[in-house]
Amino acid sequence: MNYKVTVFIGKEALEEGWQSSDIGKVVKLQNESEMIQIEIDGEQVVISAIGGGRVIIIREGQKAYLADKSFGVVRAGDTIWLLNQRAESEFNRGQREDYAGAALKIDFNNLEPIKRQEIFVNEKSFFQEKNNKKINFILGFTVLGMLIVGTILGYQKRTLSIQKEKYETVKSQIEAKLAEIESVRTVNIDTALELAKNAESLIDNSGITKKEYIDELAKLKTRVGEVKQGLGGENINYEIAYDSALISEGDDLFQSMATKDSIFYLWSAKLGQINMVDPNLKSTDMLINDERIKTWQGIFNNGEKWYGYDQNKIYEIKRNELIESEIKDTGNVGEMVGWNGLTYYIDNDLAQIMKVGGEGAKSWLKEGTKLDEAAKSLSIDSNIWVLGASGKIYQYTRGVKENFSMSFLPSVSSVKSLRTNDKVDFLAFVIDDNMVLICGKDGKIVNKYNFSENKINDIGIESKNNAVLVLTKNGKIYRIKIK
Numbered sequence: 001m002n003y004k005v006t007v008f009i010g011k012e013a014l015e016e017g018w019q020s021s022d023i024g025k026v027v028k029l030q031n032e033s034e035m036i037q038i039e040i041d042g043e044q045v046v047i048s049a050i051g052g053g054r055v056i057i058i059r060e061g062q063k064a065y066l067a068d069k070s071f072g073v074v075r076a077g078d079t080i081w082l083l084n085q086r087a088e089s090e091f092n093r094g095q096r097e098d099y100a101g102a103a104l105k106i107d108f109n110n111l112e113p114i115k116r117q118e119i120f121v122n123e124k125s126f127f128q129e130k131n132n133k134k135i136n137f138i139l140g141f142t143v144l145g146m147l148i149v150g151t152i153l154g155y156q157k158r159t160l161s162i163q164k165e166k167y168e169t170v171k172s173q174i175e176a177k178l179a180e181i182e183s184v185r186t187v188n189i190d191t192a193l194e195l196a197k198n199a200e201s202l203i204d205n206s207g208i209t210k211k212e213y214i215d216e217l218a219k220l221k222t223r224v225g226e227v228k229q230g231l232g233g234e235n236i237n238y239e240i241a242y243d244s245a246l247i248s249e250g251d252d253l254f255q256s257m258a259t260k261d262s263i264f265y266l267w268s269a270k271l272g273q274i275n276m277v278d279p280n281l282k283s284t285d286m287l288i289n290d291e292r293i294k295t296w297q298g299i300f301n302n303g304e305k306w307y308g309y310d311q312n313k314i315y316e317i318k319r320n321e322l323i324e325s326e327i328k329d330t331g332n333v334g335e336m337v338g339w340n341g342l343t344y345y346i347d348n349d350l351a352q353i354m355k356v357g358g359e360g361a362k363s364w365l366k367e368g369t370k371l372d373e374a375a376k377s378l379s380i381d382s383n384i385w386v387l388g389a390s391g392k393i394y395q396y397t398r399g400v401k402e403n404f405s406m407s408f409l410p411s412v413s414s415v416k417s418l419r420t421n422d423k424v425d426f427l428a429f430v431i432d433d434n435m436v437l438i439c440g441k442d443g444k445i446v447n448k449y450n451f452s453e454n455k456i457n458d459i460g461i462e463s464k465n466n467a468v469l470v471l472t473k474n475g476k477i478y479r480i481k482i483k
Helices: 012-014 085-092 131-186 189-204 213-228 292-297
Strands: 001-011 019-023 026-030 035-041 046-051 054-059 064-068 071-073 079-083 102-109 239-243 256-260 264-269 273-278 285-290 298-302 305-309 315-316 319-327 337-338 342-347 351-357 359-364 377-380 384-388 393-397 415-419 426-429 435-440 443-451 457-464 466-473 477-482
Touching: 001 019, 012 085, 019 079, 026 102, 035 054, 035 079, 035 435, 046 054, 046 477, 079 085, 085 102, 131 189, 131 213, 189 213, 189 443, 256 298, 256 457, 256 466, 285 315, 292 319, 305 337, 337 377, 342 377, 384 415, 426 457, 435 457, 435 466
Parallel strands: 298 337, 377 415
Antiparallel strands: 001 102, 019 026, 026 035, 035 046, 046 071, 054 064, 054 079, 079 102, 239 477, 256 264, 264 273, 273 285, 298 305, 305 315, 315 319, 337 342, 342 351, 351 359, 377 384, 384 393, 415 426, 426 435, 435 443, 457 466, 466 477
């Protein structure tokens, strides 16, 4: 067997320790950690590859990849390339010399020809000699056909093997990325999002073309997409629980919502009305239209009753009726909520959580206790949770501040709408007007949902589905199921 070896090892490859050898009909390209080798025995060759290299054979203008431990027969005119990863990229771009990577080109020639034997049938046989050439012709084409079929099947098998190897490599990389995401998401959710984007890019650039592996990659991409959605990925198609266009056409008509189980009330200052909505039935019921509603600051649920409020009064919402009650001794009324028939609100002037009773509003915090910073929102699940302007959450039990800390403090320009209840194990709030952040009651921030250019007006908790309902400026209410 005669062959010629041409060596291409560029400067970068030399610095990485790549070198070639041709000893005892074993042609090798290697450095300390990787090795690509072809062993030549007559017309038989055996391929070995450790690391990220590639072996390519070119025969009659056709290119095929040779996997590790593959073997076969070479012919005169065949060319085999041994390429490291950098050289493979250069080869795929059409480069055939002056490699920056490491490459070996092996040209096979002057092979010992196989002796040709004519096949004839004895003249004394039943067949005439004139038929012998026809028989030889048929036999020749049969053998040629078998060789062609064998070559095609071999190529297909090698291609399938390469595709499987690529898929297994990508799958392993994706699983590693997903594990890394879970380890960092509670510490730095933005880093976790970048890892999810990298995983998605690995899938998109896998180079896999076989349908069975494309289908498997699609499943992987769905998994990555679901993870990315919960890390603040953009252009997400969220489930629509309800569209307020069924009530009235127009942008930014509903400013706030209050929820209880699967029912929520929508408040529109522009329309001066309250609507009750059941998203499961896609039904709506306009409860009341009243000019006083246009001056409210918000609405809330308190057990079986629903209320609206302004700086001086609380209004119980009934069908076609508002029952008005004055709040005595009020200061600066911030967000107001209800729990077990009692009403609480923020007073940032006093740095207090106030409780409303028959004798007026009084501080709920223990004497000498004040809020640590300006509060933007509060929510109750027997404890009172307060959202500070910095994005930090504070927990209070029976008027005393608890030792609650978040896994990290998000970087925010604005916050609002802290929501939870005693049926879920998370707290949800809005940051920067377009994102919903999910924090476990153990302090770990686990999810971020990005609504991009769609401004969020308010959010609520849908306990039955363990979900957050998101009311946006476009009038749609989206459902985010928290896993």
